Amino acid sequence: MNSALRVSATDNVATALEDLAPGSLIDVGGEQVVIAERIPRGHKLALRAIAAGESIVKYGSPIGAATVDIAPGVHVHVHNVASARGRGDLPAPTAAEAGMPAPRIAEPDDVLAAAPFRDGR
């Protein structure tokens, strides 16, 4: 059994199939990688240098972006990868982006027409 698995040829990470110790040399589909730190079984390691902002690619598709520069053999997980999806903590979309009609600024005459003051105040 291989000690790590790369799913798709374009992936820049592989999944550890056993706990990997720092300093060990592993072979992932013909590529040699030196493990830089402990990688728990089931977690991912970088197969090559990944710059901050660059996509992490697994299954041939992006799974998020690196938040810092990641060297080959380094543990790739929530501490150095950010998801781009479902991020309600990021700035909200404009009404137009959300498909809502742009708010209309009411004129004073509209307001008076809608709710006339009966006593003239």
Add this chain to the structure above:
Amino acid sequence: MNPANDFRGFVRPDGRVGVRNHVLIVPTVICAAVVAERIAAAISPHGAVLPHLAGCGQLGPDLHTTHQTLAAYCGHPNVGAVLVVALGCEQVVAQTLADTARRAGKPAMVVAIQSEGGTVRTTSRGIEYANRLVEAAVAERTSCDASSLILSVKCGGSDYTSGLAANPVLGRVADRIVSLGGAVVIGEIAEIMGAEHLLAARATTPATSSQLLRVIDRVEFEARTLGLDIRGTQPSPGNIRGGLTTIEEKSLGATQKAGERTPLRDVVGYSQPVARGGLTVMDTPGLDVESVTGMVGGGAQVVVFTTGLGTPTGNPIAPVIKITGNARTAQSMADNIDLDVSGVIGADEAIDAAADRLFAAVLDVCSGEATAAERLGHTEFAIHRRNPTI
């Protein structure tokens, strides 16, 4: 007809095919749930019951969803007869549920707590009715083929093995059932996020493709309008310990269970009927029990549920088959797991060989073999709701 693709099921008067023959006891409202449970227990092992938290104090879409879900179970082919247990003053209409069952050709009766006169009289009258329904529901299994199946695909308690073994194996079975003329339904909209491009590319019409993208956008829009980051729950803390980093990674692994070739025929609402033939995406939350409840409401007769960390979830009327790609879980939670496909990860077993085993297991279960969840009495049921109770 190839006998290797056959199973022995119940052909219903409306032409649908069931894989179980339950007498379903349905409380219209939470207030009738305990009486319904006691009636079901008295006719064990024939009685299945749908205890739920809704049925009154609901408005608009939530009331509709409750009614739709309960009615869908009353008309479901895994059900042979229906007893509706009402309180008497609730919103959900007992007669409508009974009529849905009768329209599908099933015997159906109603008992109501207020008109019957209390818990004791209603329970004893309900048991009397239920025993009559057990006799009325007697049916024989006959030979049926896989084209009559609607398979629900689900994953829960995912870890790194889910996307590498169990989901690809289930995906092959999904492809096979669709190629035989059957249907597959996948839910959990949040867990398609990040992999929607793969499903949208298989949509049979541009309208279906844009419908899929719209329901996914809705999840992101809801997160944004609430100012919440879904990373608080997606991936879950257990997923993260198991090695999954982002929702995109989880989704790309999860979506594989819907197959690689299945055409995307339709995108439907919660508990709405699933399209015949091909793949349907149902708008369900990721919470396992709510998701399975909705997909069975949509007409799925059988569920295959992949898990990495292990989970016990079942359903009151549909068998739920558990498979895992995690060898440790297969041992540590052996009583919950039906099939171990962990050999796929170490390349000890080819994906196609594991898929053959799973397909055979699905047909055996559809012919009546009990799943682990059925043997353990796991009958979880929860109707999705979006709005507050009034």
